[in-house]
Amino acid sequence: MITVPSHPKYLSFVRAATVMMGVQNKVDNTVIEHMEHAVDEACSNVIKHAYAGDPDNQIWVTLRVSPEAFEVIIEDSGLKADVASIKGRDLDDIRPGGLGVHLIKRACDVVEFDEKKKKGNRLRLVKYLKVKHGNKDTRP
Amino acid sequence: MEIKIQDHEGVKIIALSGDIDMYTSPEVRKQLLRLIGQRVPIIMVDLTNVTYIDSSAIATFVEGLKGMMSYSGRLKFFGIPMKLMEIFNFSKLDKVFDMYGSMEDALEG
Helix, strand or coil, rough: EEECCHHHHHHHHHHHHHHHHHHHHHCCCHHHHHHHHHHHHHHHHHHHCCCCCCCEEEEEEEEEECEEEEEEEEEEECCCCCCCCHHCCCCCCCCCCCCHHHHHHHCCEEEEEEECCCCCCCEEEEEEEECCCCCCCCCC | EEEEEEEEECCCEEEEEEEEECCCCHHHHHHHHHHHHHHCCCCEEEEEEEEECCCCHHHHHHHHHHHHCCCEEEEECCCCHHHHHHHHHHHCHCCCCCCECCCHHHHCH
């Protein structure tokens, strides 16, 4: 798990960690790029919405890769997300904003908030990886 | 991220480099809106050395485009790396942005 302050200047750090986790585990480049965007957008949302721009809080990011999946868990101790209200703009409706949700959903097979978490948010992002037939990869 | 602004016979060229994300896009927005406030007729954005863009960067460019449309100005992009083009395509902005391969093409287009 990595912990970063809720300041936008640390987003590049989280992106780099996401990319490195994928590269070290030989994840497909397109999957890595998409996950980089998803994690970046999710952490940006934490800063904007959960912490309302306050840079003096923390974001916890857990990155895991198994042969089956690239999984990222993003946690904060800020305001609860109103999950029902989270939706991107219609992509054909060209206007500023509303793209981040699409970038997250594009990257991930699973996008879910842990509704049992009492304080703050825990967002789980999962991209299932295609396991090649006969692949004897012993990645952890 | 770095921003360099050059004047080419009245055309303003904004050369960006590095990552444009939630941390850096406010400065891009500030510079872009400053030029739009001056009603610059043509603004060209050089993305050749940009390594990453997020949704806030896209929002900045869309805001810039709409601002320029209000006075029939033109916002052009050139030198778009493949990684960025993929985001432009995904967000369907390839249909509304003027995009060129090189600065010369953008100046002529």
